[in-house]
Amino acid sequence: MSLVYMQVVHGWLSAYERLVNSQNFFSPYLTQEDLSRFGRDYLETGYYIENIFPLLNVRFIAITDHFDSIRQEDVNSLSVPIKNMVNAMYAKDYSRKQEVFRDLCKKNARVMGNNAAYGYLFDPEKQRLVINTEVEPYVRMVFAWFLAGIGKREIADRMNIVGAPTPAKMDGWDYGYTWTPDTVVSMVYNPVYAGYHVMGKSKVSLYKNMPNTNLERSEWLMFPNYHEPYITQEEYEQIENIIIENKRIKEKRWKRNEKDREKLPQYFVGMVYCADCGKRMRFFRGAHHRGYQDLSFQYYRCKYGDKKNPCNNRRVQQNFLIMVVMDQINNLIKVACDRDKLLRDIEKSVCGRGKINSLKRKIARLEEKIHVTDDKILKAYMNFVEGLLEEDEYQFIKQKLGTDKEELEKSRDEIWRKLQEMEQTVKRYHDLADHLSEYMDSKEFNEELVNELVHRIYVGDQGKIEIVFNCEDVFQNALIDEFITGHIESDNVDAYSDGEDDV
Secondary structure (H helix, E strand, O other): OOOOOOOOOOOOOHHHHHHHOOOOOOOOEEEEOOHHHHOOOHHHHHHHHHHHHHHHOOEEEEOOOOEEOOOHHHHHOOHHHHHHHHHHHHHHHHHHHHHHHHHHHHHOOOOOOOOOOOOEEEEOOOOEEEEOOOOHHHHHHHHHHHHOOOOHHHHHHHHHHHOOOOHHHHOOOOOOOOOOHHHHHHHHOOHHHHOOEEEOOEEEEOOOOEEEEEOOHHHOEEEOOOOOOOOOHHHHHHHHHHHHHHHHHHHHHHHHOHHHHHHOOOOOOOOEEEOOOOOEOEEEEEOOOOOOOOOOEEEEEOOOOOOOOOOOOOEEEHHHHHHHHHHHHHHHHHHHHHHHHHHHHHHHOOOOOHHHHHHHHHHHHHHHHHHHHHHHHHHHHHHHHOOOOOHHHHHHHHHHHHHHHHHHHHHHHHHHHHHHHHHHHHHHHHHHHHHHHHHOOOOOOOHHHHHHHEEEEEEOHHHOEEEEEOOHHHHOOHHHHHHHHHHHHHHOOOOOOOOOOOO
């Protein structure tokens, strides 16, 4: 239901995704550099140009291809589907060549990119990783502690105490300046520190319609003795055994708690965010007492905060969110239905649809003025032909009246667009309110309704919850307020008067 407002998009593929969920536009124009910038799938590109855009009254322009959907000859031209087909074939052919090139690089262990793991620097001359002496002691401490049997959380706490810079800080990020257990795991599980050059962690293939997929660790391509290591091969094998054992324990725990997970589902998938750092909060299941194996409740926790930030270890139970969210949804439905009743009463009243009728009257008066202007232009031409006006006088009058006509047509078109948008907005409001009225008296938790209405839930300090709804653009649309205000204003006008409006 969320409206997407945009005026001009220059060559960004994200425009395509925004169009898919869009129901209305701030501007009826969509401009792309060329047809290939809008999409490489010739079937879907053609479907949008020939069906979706006319339905939404959107004018699509591809600048370098000289395409304008307002010109029917462009839409019907055979060159458009041919270009779209060529673009699709080119993209797939380029993807195939890139995949062959990447496979060749993997076979030859050729370095692709200059990214370096924490503790290393990339040497462009040697095309190899070299040890970064600035953080070398911290890397060696992490591995020494881990091989000594110290837990990842304890290692993270020690690194924070000694003031070791985090990988995020070394990479110049704006956050992640605190060591976490995940930071430690990402280091000790990385074969790079044993001197391996690792390739093929993921695979993607456009021409095979294969999305980007992360591969299993056993499928990675690893080339040994590629650069100076931090740990020996024996130590690496010891870590590998720890990884296998941890995976076995995790799978055992996962299987043991399978029934508990079915009893304690997650209802707000991808919706809960921290109000301070803006990051998505992670979902957990827990027991009320330490040591209990049976899980008994669900909660969300922000893992991005540190001791200096107010969101440090912020938690909120899912049961609390259920109560707050359903209460706000019930309030939303009640307010929406009450306002919908007001809109329907206005439409049924004697002076109903006052603002819409006012806009229609403005359009009619502007049309009349345009016709009068046309008559004046014709009369000036006849006077010129009959010799009553000199040519310079005629040209001056023609230019002046032509400018006046353009201004009138511009005003008429703006009001017409506003009229159409207001009628569509009122209709959408009615449709949505009719749909929500089915849940008016429902007090139970409705997961389907939550997924439909709730966009995000922001969790703040001291139990403060802020909910962003998907339908706020409909219920809080200024045109609805203008529709109601226009009725009130028209109610104050004498019902038998012309009600002349200024244009």
